[in-house]
Amino acid sequence: MKTTLTAGLEHTFSYRVPREKTVPFLYPESDLFREMPEVFATGFMVGFMEWACMEALRPYLDEGERTLGTMINITHQAATPPGMEVTARVRCIEVDGKRTVWEIEARDEADVIGTGTHERVTVNLDKFSARVAAKGKATKG
Template sequence: MKDTLKPGIRYEHKFLVPSSKTVPALYPEAEEFLAMPEVFATGFMVGFLEWACIKCINPHIDWPAEQTVGTHINVSHQAATPPGLEVTASVTLVEVDGRRLVFEVQAHDGVEVISKGLHERFVINRAKFDAKVGSKLRPAGT
């Protein structure tokens, strides 16, 4: 992590919502999702907010050796957004506690606020992280 990784860093990220990021596309294996309205899915919206946070702090870490993973999300999804609208995420790093980062996040679809809340990420060493995850695939004791 660089010394520039400090609270107050802000970033704005824009994305044109395609049909492939709507509720029916979230889990096409689920009959229930397929029957739902074609609007920006909460699951994809969360990913969009994470994407904005990643882009916000990548210049302030040793990317790609250091990366961040999401560890907590607490956001509203208070308005539906149809495909074709551009959504804008505005994120601010509000806390740095060692490798733990907390962001205030908000998204707007050009008509109204669609989401706001907090997102927490953790700075990882990619090689160590991959080794630890890989150990889950090996039987215990081998």
């Protein structure tokens, strides 16, 4: 990771919510999810917040690096119907080596829909993928 990354970095990222990112699509094999209203699912909102942080970090990554989410602490305060645009404003509040911490606020066109903090760690993608592959082989014994 480039040393030019410092706390205070801000980034804004927007996304129009499609029907496929609503609650019934989160775990379609579950009748409990399928029976819920079609609103932006918390699980997809979390992914959207991570995506915003990943985009903010993109210019600071070296060749072969990616970032992994390691902690998320958010609220989901308001429902968003499909078709609305959501916007995340992220601000880096800590850089500690390969670890970054982000403050996040997400809004739809009417309300604040979620706030919180998120931690990411920078890894070498090839090394990480090799560790995951080895773990998979070890469990298949």
